[in-house]
Amino acid sequence: MCERDLRWVHSARNHDTIRAASGSDKRISFRDHRIWFDCSDFVDKLVFTEDEKAKGVILYDRRSNYWGFYLRPSVNPHAGLGRVMLSLTLLWLKREGVKVIKAEVKRENYGSRGLHESLGFKLAGATELAIEYEKEIKDGNA
């Protein structure tokens, strides 16, 4: 992710559907968005593109090992793009030497839960609001 992605990522992360899926449904000002972008060098910020068009974002926090992601709200849902984006990300993270990926998924986010489970994430815990998933990356799997 670079400077030119800042605007569309800001608008996507404030979109109703993305806020509903994320841990906090608070709107983020552009100023705070930029501070996050400038000050979170421990977070890998990947932009997923198709036909040279940005279609989604994946964030991987190297301190906590949690990832988060979303497709641009304008992308057709259930067309298989989320699976492609995450499968490629798993390969990239493996190449980067990442050993574990964690995810916190809202209970009612059945799409993301199904996606994590089909990508080999295991149940690691649960709260009233969310399911915790974890995936170990070993040689030979991603």
Ligand SMILES: CC(C)(COP(=O)(O)OP(=O)(O)OC[C@H]1O[C@@H](n2cnc3c(N)ncnc32)[C@H](O)[C@@H]1OP(=O)(O)O)[C@@H](O)C(=O)NCCC(=O)NCCS
């Ligand atoms: C989650 C998200 C990336 C999925 O992208 P997508 O392109 O719609 O998903 P895909 O078409 O690739 O579907 C992949 C898999 O997800 C699961 N899935 C998708 N929608 C589902 C639903 N409504 N119920 C259950 N499982 C579902 C299925 O396992 C599906 O695999 P299948 O098509 O082989 O059955 C996308 O919906 C998104 O950006 N959502 C908002 C943000 C978000 O929820 N982020 C995750 C926060 S933890």
